[in-house]
Each structure stands twice: as C-alpha cells, then as structure tokens.
Amino acid sequence: MSAASPPLLAVDGLVKHFPIRGGFMGLGTKGAVRAVDGVSFIIAAGETMGLVGESGCGKSTTGRLLVRLLEPTAGRIQFDGTDIAALGPRQLRPLRRHFQIIAQDPYGSLNPRMRVEDILREPMRIAGLKDTEQGERVARLLDHVGLAAGHATRFPHEFSGGQRQRIAIARALTLRPRFIVCDEPVSALDVSVQAQIINLLRELQREMGLAYLFVSHDLSVVRHIADRVAVMYLGRIVELAPKRRLFAAPRHPYTQALLSAVPVPRPARKRQRIMLAGDVPNPAAPPPGCRFHTRCARAADVCRAQDPSLQQDTEGRAVACHFPDP
Amino acid sequence: MSEAAAARDAAPSPDSAATAAAAPTAAIADAPPSMLGALVQALRADPGAAAGCLVILLFALAALLAPWIAPYDPTSQNIARAMQGPSAAYWLGTDEFGRDLLSRIIHGARPALLVGVFSVVVSVAIGVPIGMLAGYHMGWIDRVVGWGVDIMLALPSLLFALMIVALLGPSTGVLVVAIGISHVPIFVRLARGSTLVVRGLEYVSQARSFGASDFHILRRHVLPNIVGPLIIMATLSIAGAIREEASLSFLGLGVQAPQPSWGNLIRDGVAEVLEAPQLAILPGIALTLAVLAFNMVGDALRDMLDPRDLTAATSKKH
Numbered sequence: 254m255s256a257a258s259p260p261l262l263a264v265d266g267l268v269k270h271f272p273i274r275g276g277f278m279g280l281g282t283k284g285a286v287r288a289v290d291g292v293s294f295i296i297a298a299g300e301t302m303g304l305v306g307e308s309g310c311g312k313s314t315t316g317r318l319l320v321r322l323l324e325p326t327a328g329r330i331q332f333d334g335t336d337i338a339a340l341g342p343r344q345l346r347p348l349r350r351h352f353q354i355i356a357q358d359p360y361g362s363l364n365p366r367m368r369v370e371d372i373l374r375e376p377m378r379i380a381g382l383k384d385t386e387q388g389e390r391v392a393r394l395l396d397h398v399g400l401a402a403g404h405a406t407r408f409p410h411e412f413s414g415g416q417r418q419r420i421a422i423a424r425a426l427t428l429r430p431r432f433i434v435c436d437e438p439v440s441a442l443d444v445s446v447q448a449q450i451i452n453l454l455r456e457l458q459r460e461m462g463l464a465y466l467f468v469s470h471d472l473s474v475v476r477h478i479a480d481r482v483a484v485m486y487l488g489r490i491v492e493l494a495p496k497r498r499l500f501a502a503p504r505h506p507y508t509q510a511l512l513s514a515v516p517v518p519r520p521a522r523k524r525q526r527i528m529l530a531g532d533v534p535n536p537a538a539p540p541p542g543c544r545f546h547t548r549c550a551r552a553a554d555v556c557r558a559q560d561p562s563l564q565q566d567t568e569g570r571a572v573a574c575h576f577p578d579p
Numbered sequence: 580m581s582e583a584a585a586a587r588d589a590a591p592s593p594d595s596a597a598t599a600a601a602a603p604t605a606a607i608a609d610a611p612p613s614m615l616g617a618l619v620q621a622l623r624a625d626p627g628a629a630a631g632c633l634v635i636l637l638f639a640l641a642a643l644l645a646p647w648i649a650p651y652d653p654t655s656q657n658i659a660r661a662m663q664g665p666s667a668a669y670w671l672g673t674d675e676f677g678r679d680l681l682s683r684i685i686h687g688a689r690p691a692l693l694v695g696v697f698s699v700v701v702s703v704a705i706g707v708p709i710g711m712l713a714g715y716h717m718g719w720i721d722r723v724v725g726w727g728v729d730i731m732l733a734l735p736s737l738l739f740a741l742m743i744v745a746l747l748g749p750s751t752g753v754l755v756v757a758i759g760i761s762h763v764p765i766f767v768r769l770a771r772g773s774t775l776v777v778r779g780l781e782y783v784s785q786a787r788s789f790g791a792s793d794f795h796i797l798r799r800h801v802l803p804n805i806v807g808p809l810i811i812m813a814t815l816s817i818a819g820a821i822r823e824e825a826s827l828s829f830l831g832l833g834v835q836a837p838q839p840s841w842g843n844l845i846r847d848g849v850a851e852v853l854e855a856p857q858l859a860i861l862p863g864i865a866l867t868l869a870v871l872a873f874n875m876v877g878d879a880l881r882d883m884l885d886p887r888d889l890t891a892a893t894s895k896k897h
Binding site: 320350353354358362365367375376380424427428 | 786795799804
C-alpha cells in the first residue's frame with residue numbers, strides 16, 4: 254500500500270468507560286473506570302504497532318475494542334474505510350473475518366472439549382466455507398504454524414503452552430484476516446518458546462501481509478517485533494514513535510522511566526535508572542491536568558492544571574507532555 | 580463416545596443436557612482413551628458407587644420387567660388369604676386384602692423410577708436453558724430469573740409440588756410435572772453459575788471474534804463445558820424426586836390405590852404395623868435403597884468430575 258492510500262486502521266478518539274454499579278439493588282451507577290480515554294492512532298497494512306504500558310493502563314482494553322469484543326463508549330475505528338465502531342452486531346459479523354485477536358492465555362483460549370481440527374474448522378463453518386475447503390485449510394494452517402497433520406485429532410490438553418499458542422495463531426489465520434491484535438501473545442510462555450512464537454508471527458506477517466497491534470508489557474519483545482511503538486499510561490497514549498527513535502531517544506518522562514527499567518546486554522555501560530514514586534492513580538478518578546503529574550519529576554503548575562495533547566513533530570514522533578525532551 | 584462427537588451430537592436445544600445425562604462418560608473431558616475402561620476403573624476404586632449402580636440396575640430391571648417377574652397381579656384381591664406372613668407361596672406375605680406384597684413392591688418400582696427420571700428431565704429441560712440464558716446475558720433477564728428462583732426456593736420443594744398436585748389432581752403425569760417444576764430452581768442456579776464462569780473464558784471471546792452467534796456459543800462452547808456438574812445434580816435430583824413421589828403418594832396425593840407405590844404401601848402398612856410390621860418396613864427398605872443408590876452414584880460422579888470440571892476446565896489455568 255502506498256503512502257498516499259488510506260491506512261488499514263485509523264482509530265480516532267477511542268473511549269471505553271466501564272460503569273461501576275452501585276445504588277439501590279445495583280440498578281444505578283456510581284462513576285466509571287476510564288480504561289481507555291481518548292486514544293487515536295493509525296496502523297498501515299503490513300505494519301506492526303507495539304502498544305506498551307503497565308498493567309491496568311488500558312492497552313488490552315484497546316486491543317479488544319479494535320476487534321469489537323468490547324463496545325466502545327465513544328470514538329471511531331475506521332477499518333479499511335468503514336467505521337466498525339458504529340456498526341450493529343449483524344452488520345459487523347461479515348466484517349469480523351478481517352480482524353482477529355490472539356489472546357495471552359493459551360490455556361483459556363481453546364475449548365477443552367474440542368479437537369484441534371474442530372477448533373480450526375469452527376470459524377470457517379461459521380463463515381460458510383465448503384467442507385473440502387475447510388479440510389484443505391486445516392492441513393495447510395497446521396503446517397504453516399509448525400504443527401504436524403496428526404495433531405488435528407488431538408485435544409488442547411495434550412499440547413504444551415507454545416503448541417497451544419500455535420493452535421490459537423492458526424485459528425486466527427483461518428479466515429485470512431488482514432489485521433490481528435496480539436494481546437500479550439507470549440507473556441505466558443517460556444523465554445525460549447517466546448522467541449519461536451515471535452519469529453512465527455513475523456514470518457506469517459511477511460507471507461500474508463498482516464498488520465499487527467502487538468500489546469505487551471515486555472519492552473524487549475516489542476523492540477523485537479514492532480515498527481512503531483505507542484506508550485500508554487492511564488488510558489491515554491503518552492508517546493508514539495518509530496521503534497528506533499523511541500528506544501534511542503524517548504521524549505516523555507514516563508517512556509524514559511519505562512525504558513530505564515529494561516535490562517540491557519551490557520550492564521557496565523553507564524545509565525541512570527529512573528524510579529517512579531507512588532502508584533498508578535485510580536482510573537475511576539484520574540488526576541486533573543496531565544495524568545502523569547503525580548509521579549513525574551518534571552511536574553510544574555501547568556502540568557497540574559492543563560492536560561497536554563499528543564503533539565506530532567516532523568519526524569513522526571508524537572508526545573503528550575508540557576516539557577518533553579527533544 | 581468422544582467428547583467432540585458428544586458436543587456435535589448435542590441437540591440444538593439446551594435440553595440435550597438431559598440426553599447427555601444418559602451418557603455420563605461424555606462429561607469426562609480428559610479421560611483416558613477408553614471411556615468404558617475408565618468407568619470400570621472408577622467403579623472398582625469406589626465400591627459404594629459400584630453397589631449404587633448395581634442397585635439402580637436391579638430396580639430398573641424390576642420396573643421394566645414387573646409384569647413378567649412379579650409372581651402375582653399386584654391388585655388382585657383375595658380376602659381368604661389376607662394378612663398372611665411370609666410363606667413359600669407368598670415370599671413376603673400378603674396385605675389386608677390378600678394382595679402379594681412382593682408383587683406390589685416390584686410394581687412400586689415403576690412409579691418411583693418413572694417419576695424420578697422424568698421429573699428430572701422436566702427440571703433440566705426447563706431449568707438449564709433459563710439458567711444458561713440468565714448467566715450468559717446477565718442484565719435484567721438475570722435479575723428477573725434470580726427473583727423467580729429466590730421466590731421458589733423460599734417454599735419447600737415438597738410444598739410446591741403439593742400445591743401443583745392440589746391444583747391439577749393426583750396422577751403420575753401430574754407428579755412428574757409437579758416434582759419436575761419444584762426442582763427447576765436448583766438447575767437454574769447451577770446452569771447460571773457455571774455459564775457465568777465459562778462465559779468469561781477466552782475461548783468464548785474468541786468465538787465471538789469470528790462472528791459466532793450467541794446460540795452457537797451456548798451450544799458449542801458453554802453447554803459441553805457445564806454438562807459435568809449438571810449430570811451430578813441430575814443424579815442427586817433423581818434421588819430427591821423418588822423420595823418426593825413416595826411422600827406425595829404417602830399423603831394420598833400421588834399414585835392412587837389400588838395401584839401400588841412405595842409411598843402408599845408404607846401408608847397402608849402403617850395401619851397394620853403392630854400386626855404385620857413387614858408391610859410398612861419392606862417398602863420402606865426398597866425406597867431407602869433406591870434413594871441411597873442414586874445419592875451414592877451422584878456423590879461418586881462428583882468425586883470423579885469435580886477436580887477437573889469445576890476447578891480446571893471451567894476456571895483459568897495459569
């Protein structure tokens with residue numbers, strides 16, 4: 254896709270609030286957890302965008318919103334020109350095949366009562382593919398993700414975590430999607446298996462031109478796979494930049510703190526570890542002004558009063574901070 | 580039968596849990612290759628359950644073959660032979676009308692098992708779909724169902740069944756419906772709770788992400804994964820239903836004379852208890868044995884299915 258053509262996915266002002274039930278017999282609401290609070294970004298076809306942040310910052314919620322497993326409270330999700338956030342369930346169903354999600358937990362994501370073959374056939378059955386076509390694709394997919402044809406008749410509990418994740422990946426590929434949300438796909442796996450799965454995802458991307466949103470709290474994994482990286486804090490994107498630039502010269506103080514916590518191959522090299530004070534504030538009542546000011550060393554009066562917007566510079570870097578580094 | 584086949588065979592309506600109950604092996608997901616072998620192994624390890632199965636089998640045969648194996652017609656009277664003790668001709672003696680007690684006990688197994696099994700079919704057919712819908716959709720459906728269940732559980736189930744019989748008049752069919760409906764709330768609760776757990780699992784989200792309908796998810800993903808606890812509850816519920824059939828028949832609101840039921844045999848026997856105690860005691864033993872057998876099998880199923888089904892398969896492994 255050329256630079257002039259519209260992006261595969263354009264997210265604009267995405268918001269997800271989870272109401273907190275309260276009042277008489279739980280019929281009322283008392284406030285809301287602002288899990289995702291105004292997130293915008295684009296993803297081009299064939300691109301991988303990393304989405305990082307602490308637990309609870311809204312990165313997984315963002316991923317689940319993009320494939321409409323959650324209903325957005327507000328905002329637009331333009332997928333190939335169609336706003337899928339505005340579609341009803343019936344209109345959405347035929348489009349669902351284009352975007353899939355791979356979940357973190359390879360144990361919970363496969364129905365223990367179904368054989369691998371049935372797990373892989375299910376999306377195709379729902380999509381109405383012919384039986385012979387289904388069989389062919391199952392065989393091809395198993396081969397693609399590095400499993401043997403004989404595995405088709407087995408049950409999920411007969412596989413290791415890494416193999417299960419391969420099955421989950423194969424299932425996500427059954428309908429030939431164009432975009433896959435990878436929601437911490439390797440966090441539950443051993444380090445050696447992590448590398449295999451990451452490499453598999455990269456190969457599949459090359460072959461099929463897939464775009465990924467790669468959600469992870471593990472910066473070294475994101476550094477390996479992503480083209481661009483977005484950093485989330487308390488439901489907002491605080492920095493978004495091409496991978497190389499983000500890792501070489503982070504501009505937002507939160508990004509700097511996150512990066513300083515990543516172990517490096519040569520610990521002898523001088524670097525400063527930035528320790529963040531305090532905890533993440535309650536997402537039901539985020540602090541006024543910049544959401545990071547309660548933990549930021551640079552915080553000034555303007556930070557407490559005014560919420561900084563995400564400002565893009567000429568080099569494709571965007572940062573939401575009143576006092577960013579150059 | 581493999582569990583995948585079992586899942587495929589599951590009829591479109593969630594009442595298929597009732598048919599699934601007929602094949603308890605389908606509930607054991609991670610079982611060794613041979614289901615029959617696993618069953619034999621489990622029964623060997625649990626003599627109580629094996630005895631329970633044997634007793635159930637004997638009663639089932641007695642009920643099915645009653646007209647052929649009972650030595651006499653259970654309703655034919657002969658006053659000349661009334662109130663005889665056990666003899667070679669009448670193994671357990673005769674009652675005040677000269678009817679053969681053994682034949683009456685054998686025939687009494689029919690209403691007991693009939694009402695026991697079919698009332699549970701009624702409870703499952705009504706309770707499981709309602710519970711699954713409430714647990715799956717939550718919201719106002721769940722609240723309304725919850726209130727209904729609480730109201731029904733506020734009344735003792737026997738009292739509830741009594742009300743229905745009083746309304747519709749006593750007959751075996753009414754007993755099945757009355758006892759069946761009185762047991763609906765426990766199946767609603769169980770199906771709702773289990774559905775609630777499974778609904779939150781990732782494979783349900785995955786199914787939604789490729790466009791599966793709610794009906795498809797309930798049938799293919801939820802039902803096969805909640806059927807284990809339902810089978811246990813159904814087995815225990817049969818025991819309860821047999822007891823309640825006997826209670827209602829004892830009160831004269833169940834099986835009507837001259838047709839024998841363990842309940843009305845006990846009641847008739849109580850009148851003669853000083854003269855011929857066996858008339859009340861022997862049907863009482865039959866009733867106790869049947870209830871005990873179903874309870875033991877239910878408990879054994881719980882031991883067999885619980886560790887995997889309630890903790891492993893329906894909750895997240897980490």
